[in-house]
Amino acid sequence: MPSSPKxxxxxxxxxxxxxxxxxxxxxxxxxxxxxxxxxxxxxEAAELYWLRxxxxxxxxxxxxxxxxxxVPMRSLYGAHWxxxxxxxxxxxxxxxxxxxPGRNLILLSLAGIVAARSRASxxxxxxxxxxxxxxxxxxxxxxxxxxxSAALGTRVRVLAPVRHLSKAQLLAGAxxxxxxxxxxxxRPRAGHRHCGxxxxxxxxxxxxxxxxxxxxTRYAR
Numbered sequence: 765m766p767s768s769p770k771x772x773x774x775x776x777x778x779x780x781x782x783x784x785x786x787x788x789x790x791x792x793x794x795x796x797x798x799x800x801x802x803x804x805x806x807x808e809a810a811e812l813y814w815l816r817x818x819x820x821x822x823x824x825x826x827x828x829x830x831x832x833x834x835v836p837m838r839s840l841y842g843a844h845w846x847x848x849x850x851x852x853x854x855x856x857x858x859x860x861x862x863x864x865p866g867r868n869l870i871l872l873s874l875a876g877i878v879a880a881r882s883r884a885s886x887x888x889x890x891x892x893x894x895x896x897x898x899x900x901x902x903x904x905x906x907x908x909x910x911x912x913s914a915a916l917g918t919r920v921r922v923l924a925p926v927r928h929l930s931k932a933q934l935l936a937g938a939x940x941x942x943x944x945x946x947x948x949x950x951r952p953r954a955g956h957r958h959c960g961x962x963x964x965x966x967x968x969x970x971x972x973x974x975x976x977x978x979x980x981t982r983y984a985r
Contacts, residue, residue: 771795772886772923773879775871776830778815779948779964780971781890784934785926787941789888790824797828797882799875803837805846807949810956814947821942828882833874841865852951855966859896862950862963868899869908872922876912879920887912891924892931900924931967932974944980953984960984 772789776782776798789796798819802808812832819830838847845851846864853861868889875887891900898904909922926934935943950962958965960983972979 770886771797771882771884772888773797773799773875773882773884775799775801775875775887775889776815776819777890778811778818778946779890780931780935780943780946780968781892781926783818783943783946784938784941785888785890786827787822787938788925790822790826793826795826795828797831797878797884799831799833799878801833801835801871801874803835803870805837806849807952810949810952811947813956814945818942818945821945831878833878835870835874837870846950849951853963855961855963857963859894859963863897866899868897868904872905872908873912876908876916876920876922880912880916880918885919886921886923888923888925891927892934893927893929894931895927900927902927931971935971935977936975938977944982958983 772794774782774786774789774796776786777800786796786798800812800815802812816830819827841847845853871889872887879887905922905924909920912920912922947956947958948964948968949958950964951959953959958981965983968981969979
């Protein structure tokens with residue numbers, strides 16, 4: 765008798781990293797519960813628009829209905845560029861410019877609750893090898909596994925299944941994933957289009973160029 769598929773609670777944003785991670789999990793017979801945490805950031809309406817289209821295109825019975833969790837963070841971040849649209853990190857900004865303090869701490873805590881209530885064994889997020897932040901390290905993820913399990917009284921693992929890969933390596937194995945339905949932009953333009961000028965748009969362009977893959981993205985300029 766074939767074994768039952770694993771159930772993962774998967775943190776998704778609609779960007780390349782989480783979309784390709786989700787597709788990889790589906791190819792391994794994993795059942796996924798996609799979770800999106802809405803905090804009030806300026807790009808979230810566009811993210812959700814494209815994320816819903818991407819999930820619809822998967823056409824898999826192993827993808828549960830998208831869970832959207834509302835946790836407003838404006839009172840925590842104050843006058844931060846992620847809410848004001850002013851001084852959005854541009855194409856030449858370093859990775860540290862887009863750091864959102866405590867982001868993974870909040871995402872994993874909330875996804876852990878969803879996982880426990882859904883009897884999912886694992887929370888997965890799309891951290892890559894190049895991620896330089898302290899809340900993306902193996903030590904942090906192991907600590908979060910322990911904390912979530914202790915707090916909820918049930919075993920919940922926190923995994924980063926693609927952490928050993930670069931963005932180029934992840935993209936090179938995309939196969940027939942509908943990349944045109946992914947979204948990675950800090951300052952979307954009308955029609956939920958990529959601005960073409962921010963840090964994330966530049967990172968996206970570099971990734972496609974690095975693997976000599978045609979970029980299907982519609983940039984505003």
